[in-house]
Amino acid sequence: MKKIEAIIKPFKLDEVKKALNDIHIEGMTVTEVKGFGRQKGHTELYRGAEYSVDFLPKVKIEVVTSEDMAAKVVDAIQNAAKTGKIGDGKIFVSPVEETVRIRTGEKGKDAL
Amino acid sequence: MKKIEAIIKPFKLDEVKKALNDIHIEGMTVTEVKGFGRQKGHTELYRGAEYSVDFLPKVKIEVVTSEDMAAKVVDAIQNAAKTGKIGDGKIFVSPVEETVRIRTGEKGKDAL
Amino acid sequence: MKKIEAIIKPFKLDEVKKALNDIHIEGMTVTEVKGFGRQKGHTELYRGAEYSVDFLPKVKIEVVTSEDMAAKVVDAIQNAAKTGKIGDGKIFVSPVEETVRIRTGEKGKDAL
Amino acid sequence: MFKKIITASMLLAYFIMPMVVMAEEAQAPVGQPAVVAAAQAAPAPPKIDTGDTAWVLVSTALVMLMTPGLALFYGGMVRRKNALGTIMHSFIIVAIISVQWVLWGYSLAFGPDKGGIIGGLEWLGLSGVGLEPNPDYAATIPHQAFMIFQMMFAVITPALITGAFAERMKFSTFFVFTILWATLVYDPICHWVWGIGGWIHNLGALDFAGGTVVHISSGVSALAAALIIGKRKGYMTDIIAPHNLPMTVLGAALLWFGWFGFNAGSALAAGGGLATSAFVVTNTATATAALAWIFAEWVQRGKPTVLGAASGAVAGLVAITPASGFVGPMASIVIGFGAGVLCYMAVSLIKPLLGYDDSLDAFGVHGVGGTWGAIATGLFATTAINSAGANGLFFGNPALVGKQFIAVLASWIYAFVVTFILLKVLDWTMGLRISEEDEVMGLDLTQHGESGYSS
Amino acid sequence: MFKKIITASMLLAYFIMPMVVMAEEAQAPVGQPAVVAAAQAAPAPPKIDTGDTAWVLVSTALVMLMTPGLALFYGGMVRRKNALGTIMHSFIIVAIISVQWVLWGYSLAFGPDKGGIIGGLEWLGLSGVGLEPNPDYAATIPHQAFMIFQMMFAVITPALITGAFAERMKFSTFFVFTILWATLVYDPICHWVWGIGGWIHNLGALDFAGGTVVHISSGVSALAAALIIGKRKGYMTDIIAPHNLPMTVLGAALLWFGWFGFNAGSALAAGGGLATSAFVVTNTATATAALAWIFAEWVQRGKPTVLGAASGAVAGLVAITPASGFVGPMASIVIGFGAGVLCYMAVSLIKPLLGYDDSLDAFGVHGVGGTWGAIATGLFATTAINSAGANGLFFGNPALVGKQFIAVLASWIYAFVVTFILLKVLDWTMGLRISEEDEVMGLDLTQHGESGYSS
Amino acid sequence: MFKKIITASMLLAYFIMPMVVMAEEAQAPVGQPAVVAAAQAAPAPPKIDTGDTAWVLVSTALVMLMTPGLALFYGGMVRRKNALGTIMHSFIIVAIISVQWVLWGYSLAFGPDKGGIIGGLEWLGLSGVGLEPNPDYAATIPHQAFMIFQMMFAVITPALITGAFAERMKFSTFFVFTILWATLVYDPICHWVWGIGGWIHNLGALDFAGGTVVHISSGVSALAAALIIGKRKGYMTDIIAPHNLPMTVLGAALLWFGWFGFNAGSALAAGGGLATSAFVVTNTATATAALAWIFAEWVQRGKPTVLGAASGAVAGLVAITPASGFVGPMASIVIGFGAGVLCYMAVSLIKPLLGYDDSLDAFGVHGVGGTWGAIATGLFATTAINSAGANGLFFGNPALVGKQFIAVLASWIYAFVVTFILLKVLDWTMGLRISEEDEVMGLDLTQHGESGYSS
């Protein structure tokens, strides 16, 4: 199995979710994260003190899926999350050795 | 080493923590996440506008442990987190190649 | 490629970011997490009821980088995040099989 | 389903009935105006004092603000998932009781006395309650000004109880409970103590601004409620920490602010010094109690807490309430100090010992503080402050303590018993408590379909 | 860039002009004091009543607090990224209009009448508006007390509109819009209805505390604004949930509290019973409307919401406003009930049907509630409450309904047309709406360079 | 450990002492009532005016609310981990000073004059401070009403200082500091300026509502405190952003609201026009200052901020305070404009230049704004507004500027020197600052064992 982790722009979450649903991925886990990268941050002003904030709000989506679906998932996310502007984010794919569904104890693919 | 990642229902966190302590796992990292899966979300009402919220609050527990403990950890989590109702969550096991304890620089098992 | 995940004390984030920038790591993703470990928590008092809170606020930094940079990254983080006191945190290294830059579709090292 | 229909019909009736009455009244022929209108049509008697009226109207507004203040005070103390539900309890009570009071509550509480026990129905729908003064209650302000000032007391009292069953009460049952409790518990006790002809009033027990009427009645009912509804899931095992203490402090501050209207407004006049005196002792007792509470914590636990300061202030406000028109500033320091220490002990030592889950300490603060205040009135009252009052034990009149004790006891017993029965009946019919699953999800989502906070 | 310079210069002028005037005035030789000072120097006439003045000053403070209350009411309803920007709208309007009113607004609204349409410029910079009473408006309080009480009405009215264009309006344009709207829409309508000589005033239509002047004018302008500025990105597709409903409830509570000053303060005196009567009906209508709104939700959607209770209360406050000095408590229940149900329907049924994005329901609550209240005044008004008023339809005088209808219609048309033109012109010149990218980032960062919340 | 015991004993003494006194007093035989009671027993003199008393009591309540308002204003500006600790500073000061004032503070400040420097101990424990008017201070309200109105000024002043040492002060030391500062700095300066016989009072310098007494004394002490306690860890290197700006705006709004009581209440009467005039100029200056501050930002940084609007409003309130009973509306625009611009510059240009960490700008706003207001009073005061005042420079009397300057200078020097010594002594004995580790953890957990926010 593979874990696909994507860091995306927050307002793209809904579209990505829909894209994944379209390819019948019906489980995912989402975390609010802060990203640092090429995309420039913004400045905040408090009583004349200027702070530059370079961590930007991003959303991390994690999907664990079977080997054969992995590429499809990556494509779906990439298409849905893309705006073409800097800061669109990354997708990382890594190996997962085992999966368990807590409710039933099912393992492997059945657990997804 | 293995990383065990479990997505569980938030109110089960304490029980899972206790179960892990019982098998002498004394380190873990916890993140608030939102999950999407088979479990149905809820509806929110604001001035007559109805929104269906399908991301549900979940908690992700991460434990890095030695190969031989991994199965025990998975079992402990599964037993403690299980309610038998949909949405109980998943456990994912993946490989970790190296571990460092920042305070001392110790590596591998000693770092856990 | 490798993913380096570090759990550190929140007030060390800025120093770690600087240390990474110094070795030309210019992308990272940060998550607020709660950690449980050797470091003792604190007690909270509400109307005489005493609660011991053992989950402590930590920050998780994730950096995906090429194999050859991985060791350097680990070192940079370890040096910058170290206070020498219990609770400094851990660094975990795990394999990443693929990386995609959403904006361009670039893959592998180019995507970083 | 069946229960839902019953509830719905009750609610409907609650609205429709008055609508019908009003519609008829409103359409009364011009030649023979409705009773209310007639009363108001009479030229305003010259006795109305503009300063006194301004003071009582402002005080009414201040007391009104206390209930939303309480909403925040309580709302900050619950978990995030119950923030709205808890706030709603107090907020909607302002609406519920405002209507109940106009329709029948005021008449039951202050209407023409029936045997010392209850007011008559003569003033239903405020008929006969006009804009000329009613000298029985307040000679220099419009009768309706007295009525609406009193309304705000009737509003906050059931709201205080909600602290006991926070985080687990079913909203529909709460709604019905509030109407019934106000009618069956508050209105009678209010009549006993403040109504012309009320038996405690005739007895000569003193309660300037509501030690028995407001705080004992609500605090003791809260105890009954905590016992009947049972503990929250996870009580004493999980961490149940306040989700927003700045909100709680803001609530306490609004309570303190509004309480000047509560106590000093109870003089029902600005002149003559009584309002000023009540204002001064209210502030002094409150300040002392806040210090006493954090001091007790500091000694016992090593740290003074912010929630303690806020709680202590409220305890002081509660305790000085019955005494505020009868005691001087030095006595108020003693009363405040006692309130801070006693309520702290009730809340942090006795409650855990006995094991009931009075979630936001409605009994520990209002029951205990109100009882201490009522007794302390018997100790420290002096006619030097208020010639219409009486001297207390320390001013040579031990009899007053006895009277205070009777008033306290009667309020305790009546409130406890009636509330107990009421809640038992509601438990059997509508159900008091939400399901365990709903309790895990929280009141906000399950009772109201809302989240308090989003991004 | 060009636009920025224009804006900056306008703002600069806004400050510099008065500075110059004042500097001159302040430096007037002692022997010949400035006009303002002269007026104030005259010995205070004996007619000032301390109780009435206390009441009006307190009421002014209460009404002032309503606008920050509105800031919270609205601020809690938007998304987190727009919290500050939304709060800023109301907060800065307090500042903008306070200055506008002193410099020219009061003169336009209440200055010597010019043809029933507008006040003259005689009172620019408050010249001639001193501390002696102006019996045309209020005989027992200083003229400046009347002026500043009215100021707070002029302040809150444009703030109400901001609910319509929340989460997408450009701050600089909003700033200019506010000044122009107050001058071109509020000041004239205010003169028509309340100014001595104003044509609606002469007509005999009743508006005790601002049904047409405040609520219709702002609500209808809000509709125009919502139509012109267009929907928020993601409206009806994304979840746009209130980020902090406890804040919204606190705002509603402050509105309720302050509204006692708004309505009962509009009696401009504490004595005589009118303030008391207005106070009572205000509270009663508000309570009923809150219940009616959640009851409607309960029936239609199965759950009573907290936002519904708060919204209903505000709807009730709006609807009773024009009627508050003319109707009795029973009528106020009917008015409140109507407000709760009608505004609920406007907001949750009609708005989605028509599809405009009046983001925080400025039209649905103030436009609809204000219209209902103005018409209801024509139904339920009775001289038994206020001999200076008139009887309504149910008291035998159908003519009043006609007059109310004319007043409503005139306010609707004038407010809609002028606001429409104003916004169109501003859209062409300065631009109304922030860029889509900025909308995604939020007002707080893009318009003010701040985050509402940090850790 | 040793220090803890000392602190504990001091606190204990603080409570026990009065308890003993009171207990004795309370138990005085009825035939010979305690002094306080006796004073109050005298029949209320006919001179009390109900309207004036209502106004002063309401004003007292309004001013009381300002300190919790300040708690929110400051609390929103700190980091989340210090939210409660910062709020606690102001909240507990309400309690501390309320007791200090009743026990000895009022006597020191307003008691019978001793050499122009300090009040005598005659009025300790309010003995002799009864319900009849004291015509020296206010002829138409009870003496206790004057006392408690003044109390609220004594309360807020030390609370203002806490902005300087926010996020790093030890709570126990802060507690002791507050009592000592009130006694050694506030009470004397208050006596100089407002006490009958006070030397600045005799000099003829004007301070209507506390430019020197409240704002300079606290602002300059804040500067001393910032210098002694040193910078926060991470100051100027880490991002130290306000954790909750809506809370800050709410605080500013409550300050604005309460300040009507502060300034207009300082007329100590509702009639005669002075309260109204003070009300009008207070609002006008505040509004102008809010606009001036954001305008300055807009020009200098390109964006108007919400924190700027709130800060500007507070700066305007500060600056108009001493002038509010002596100037007209046009002058108030100039004063407000100056306040907005000067305080903005102090805070955003001068502070970073000089490099001290006055964390929440207690000096930049209150020190600078108060000084500007006191001087401006010397420029714009006119007897046309207040015949009991004096003319200023622009009304032909340059001498007033000199007097104002002396008053300012004396307050600056006295406050700075005494606060400096006091803090140095406390630093050596108890320690001012929490440990670096505690500073990282935050005040809330380390000083109070609480978290402001949980889930």
Ligand SMILES: Nc1ncnc2c1ncn2[C@@H]1O[C@H](COP(=O)(O)OP(=O)(O)O)[C@@H](O)[C@H]1O
């Ligand atoms: N090496 C990395 N490891 C982990 N996360 C990264 C890395 N590089 C970028 N990111 C994440 O991706 C986000 C977008 O990256 P950025 O460089 O701004 O734009 P782009 O992806 O368009 O090149 C960052 O905000 C960060 O969260």
Ligand SMILES: Nc1ncnc2c1ncn2[C@@H]1O[C@H](COP(=O)(O)OP(=O)(O)O)[C@@H](O)[C@H]1O
């Ligand atoms: N393929 C997946 N990848 C990552 N997380 C998943 C996946 N499927 C489910 N989850 C997580 O597990 C949670 C529970 O899944 P759900 O389908 O609701 O119930 P169950 O685990 O009982 O089948 C989800 O809310 C989500 O957080």
Ligand SMILES: Nc1ncnc2c1ncn2[C@@H]1O[C@H](COP(=O)(O)OP(=O)(O)O)[C@@H](O)[C@H]1O
């Ligand atoms: N086995 C583990 N798996 C995942 N996270 C861990 C593990 N052990 C520790 N951690 C994380 O590291 C943090 C620091 O660990 P702790 O034992 O307190 O101190 P130290 O790292 O100095 O030994 C913890 O708070 C937790 O977040």
